[in-house]
Amino acid sequence: MTIMTYRQALHDTLRAEMLRDDSVFLMGEEIGVFEGSYKITAGLLKEFGEKRVRDTPIAEEGFAGAAIGAAMLGLRPVVEMMTINFSMLALDQIINHAAKIYGMFGGQARVPLVIRTPGGGGQQLGATHSQNIELFYAFVPGMKVVAPSTPADAKALLLAAIRDDDPVLFLENLALYNTKGDVPDDDTPAEIGRAAITRPGQDLTLIGYSRMAHVAAEVAASLAESDGLDIEVVDLRSLRPLDRETIISSVRKTHAAVVLEDDWLTYGIGAEVAASISDGAFDYLDAPVRRVAMAEVPMPYAKPLETAALPSRDDVIAAIRQTLAAVGHRAVGRAPLATSAPASQP
């Protein structure tokens, strides 16, 4: 184990994979000479040269598509989209092409492509630079979407993404780059498509991904300290495929769930999680599933407005307290269900 930042974990993993496999190369805006807008690729141009660390013109559709084409011929490009907002310029290439090529041609061509890109708000970057639109990609069969919340997962999921033969959108977050954590020294990839229970508990299931999984872990620790609450935290890690089994088995145990997301609530990732809980744990719920999400506005620049629009720790704590209050209220009239139903169901 080594303690390092999320940024360092990404950098070191990219470098290690480039050393391991000659077919891995990097493409993106300002990743070489400028060393990356968020310095993930710092030093790599110097070490690997222009062939493998390729600065592109500002042409998201063009270079995303070029990466897909190179992947079709067996290379393993890792594209950096400066922020997820700019990836919309490449939607046609990612959704109509990367996600379709394997199926549309009957399995004859693979697209081993990684698109790394940070989402996130809170930096006073205004409406066009503060979005969380991972849903666009998670919506599409053929895509894989992963969203690590810790430095360890940043490494393990990036290893998995680079070695995977399908297009993977690798969601980073501006607010996570400087967070620190233990990172295993070995090169064991994570399994794409598996959520993780990052904190076991009995009282309520708190579900999040990316920055909000980080917030979830902090809030759960804090409420354990202050209120003695035993909250289970599920870090989704993979948005497509979505690990519904882990979500459902947790909620069947705790009987209550709060879903956290940095995207907009209506039609968001949390809506899918809540619907899945309704499908798989309806009879186990003691309270409605709550979602904590960004306010449904174009993100304002002014700091007080931006702060109000983003889900905060206090918002999460309030949603947990209200949910647990509802559990207590409802449990009075229907105590037998909460205790007997789980025992009779797998």
Place this chain on the structure above:
Amino acid sequence: MASQARQRRSAPHASPAENAALESTDAQRGPASDAVAGDRQGQLRQFYRDMVLVRRFEERAARAYTEALIGGYCHLNLGEEAAVVGLMAALRPTDYLYTNYREHGYAIMRGIDPKRVMAELYGRVDGVSKGWGGSMHMFDVTHRLLGGYGIVGGQLPLATGAALAIDYRGGDEVVMCTLGDGTTAIGAFHESLNIAALWHLPIVFVIINNGLGMGTTVAKSSAEPDLYKRGAAYRMESARVDGFDPVAVHEAAAKAIETARAGKPYLLEVVTERLRGHSVVDPAKYRSAEEVERLKHEDPIQMFGAKLMADEVLDADAIAAIEEEVAGVVNAAADFAANSPHPEVSTLFDYTYATPVPNDSRRLPGEPLFPPLPLPADAAGASAGVPVPGVTA
């Protein structure tokens, strides 16, 4: 042999904006190369036969479409046979082709068995894309047809990336990327040509200019209707060729490919005609009466055939023999397609992912996400399986 309309569209304009690269391009468009010197007559006969094959195949596809044996959209190469045959003859088997949704002829001329092309149109398992692609999405890795693409402009960045992969590995293959005249208006055209030129990639972009993007003329969609001149913006060598003349197309393509193989991307405009509507179901009512009348007298196959007869390369008997042979090929393709099985529904989830992952959804539309919970034993006779607070069974 160019028609007045094609001559009008193909006439090189003297433009003060033309840069040195373009001027040298025009100057270099010289006499026939010796690419066809070997068995020239044999090659001319082959060109003619191949054009007839594309024509009869497409006519058969149109018929099958009206008989509802083919679904979806169905865009035909009718009128573009000389372009298709001339371009494909210039590629090596190891070169790659990316094209758009009007690609049946390209697939056949890349060497794919017409049976498998027709089977794809019929949506059968023996189709080039196993029935997953249809008319617009043919793919064959063996013959290096890396896709017909249904989204206008979608193939350009991909083809550029394939050329990048060749360059990355130091290979000597070339990518040819064909596109329609309407595609020159899309952003991916600019981004791809810019990247290809910046990175010196081995790629030939070929504009098949049939004068119409669906029903919109080139004049109404491109501020520079001399489409080959777009290459100047990228200092990319470019040229325009009469797309009714397979020999001229072949020579121009050979030069473009040779240039690209040396690491200099190339833009080739092939001026042709679309003899029918945009797709099988389009009656093309936007065409003027004069244009319709003109097209009745213009047909690349008839024109090329007449020339070969005048040059005594072909005679009426030879043409009849070609028609008979091609009819056999096309009939066999249709029979094969009709007899190929439909894909099994059990294969529906076979191609979502190349690398298997847990929790990959394999749910059919009517299936629940989770199996319904069994009813509690004591509620077996009740209408609901869940105890209702305050109600005793």
